[in-house]
Amino acid sequence: MALQITQSCVNCWACVDVCPNDAIFQDTPHFLIDDGKCTECLGDHGVPQCAAICPIEMAIVDELGEFLNPPGR
Ligand code: SF4
Ligand code: SF4
Secondary structure, eight states: OOOEEOTTOOOOOTTTTTOTTOOEEEOSSSEEEOTTTOOTTTTTOSSOHHHHHOOSTTOEEOTTOOBSSOTTO
């Protein structure tokens, strides 16, 4: 299980330090999540920390492509 960062990401760095698995890295043109490291925060936090802190709508999706921070959230 892993989340993904979309092209809506504005490279604000907010999610990088809250990830318990150091799964988020900078790439061109935006940040990405290493799907080999992302656990969706299971065992560490009740909710995915990257999605909880991300200020941008539609920047993080789950494996089904569902936005964790949909428009109007
Ligand atoms: S869901 Fe958790 S483990 Fe996965 S990238 Fe986000 S903060 Fe890291
Ligand atoms: S918090 Fe959201 S907008 Fe900021 S770097 Fe992470 S995914 Fe991108």
